[in-house]
Amino acid sequence: MYAPLLAHLRKFILLSEADEKVLLSYLNYQSLKKKDHILTEGNICTANHFIMKGCFRMYNNTDEGTEQIVQFAIDNWWITDYNSLDLQKPSIFNIQAVENSEIAFIKKDVQEELFAKLPQLERYFRIILQRAFAASIMRIQYIFNQSGEERYRHFNSAFPDFIQRVPQYMLASYLGFTPEFLSKIRAKKE
Amino acid sequence: MYAPLLAHLRKFILLSEADEKVLLSYLNYQSLKKKDHILTEGNICTANHFIMKGCFRMYNNTDEGTEQIVQFAIDNWWITDYNSLDLQKPSIFNIQAVENSEIAFIKKDVQEELFAKLPQLERYFRIILQRAFAASIMRIQYIFNQSGEERYRHFNSAFPDFIQRVPQYMLASYLGFTPEFLSKIRAKKE
Helix, strand or coil: CCHHHHHHHHCCCCCCHHHHHHHHHHCEEEEECCCCEEECCCCECCEEEEEEECEEEEEEECCCCCEEEEEEEECCCEECCHHHHHHCCECCCEEEECCCEEEEEEEHHHHHHHHHHCCHHHHHHHHHHHHHHHHHHHHHHHHHHCCHHHHHHHHHHHCHHHHHHCCHHHHHHHHCCCHHHHHHHHHHHC | CCHHHHHHHHCCCCCCHHHHHHHHHHCEEEEECCCCEEECCCCECCEEEEEEECEEEEEEECCCCCEEEEEEEECCCEECCHHHHHHCCECCCEEEECCCEEEEEEEHHHHHHHHHHCCHHHHHHHHHHHHHHHHHHHHHHHHHHCCHHHHHHHHHHHCHHHHHHCCHHHHHHHHCCCHHHHHHHHHHHC
């Protein structure tokens, strides 16, 4: 059931059979339907979620009544609100399944115990967080340096499969412009 | 000489005297004058840098001939280009001292050896990267949801000391607008 997570971990760290057994005893499984939430704003985030299959978006509701997407995550990515998880304070974000999805999650209240038993996990998360942070710095750079159209073209060529999986209005929100602007760019291309 | 770094580490992990000795043997010290660079674009980033005293900015040169600041770092923060450091490919960024500064740095080519000797460092970096990543997600949220003026006011109230340390044109670049726009906002306030 947790094969995709174990495969991903093995790319970064060594886990003995005994280690895997320990890990499995701390994992939880959840199957979600499209549009199900694993976090809603105002609540405290209680777990870190690994996507074994599917797609999620993290967004906040704006003062203007729209939804601003700050993050997407697909197969083999983790998603959580680290601010809320770390400090155990209410989140300003929502995390919702964009497709029917399957996740493994580690609850906050056992995370430290698990890390103490399997310190290799510190290394695993150090490496994936390093990449996530590097990607977010690049994203900030793109937001500031590229026009909306350049951002779309770049995203399109970097993640062609991903573009097929999410509705256009979500992609527009993630890239920071209106669905109308995205339609205009796409029309120009064809 | 490395007291600020040791103090910071002790907030997150346990280090025995023997551990500290090991760590010290892997650290390098550098004193920098204002405007000195520790990374220039086109070069491969070779170290992760802990700021013991001072202030740095990470920026890229834009097609329009301006400098776009993507990150600031002050005392007790780490700064590097993780994309370049991790993949050992040329950086698109520059990292420059904004003040006379003192840093401790760990070279990429000994990092793995050091982490193998002191696995607690995996935990330390996991925790600080988690916070850095969470902060960058919040920053993206602010960029999309707040007006330039709101962003300035928020930054001003969150980091009042910091505002005093960096020139106005750098702050404007970091917040994503022109120095003229920043002057206008500040004039309104006074």
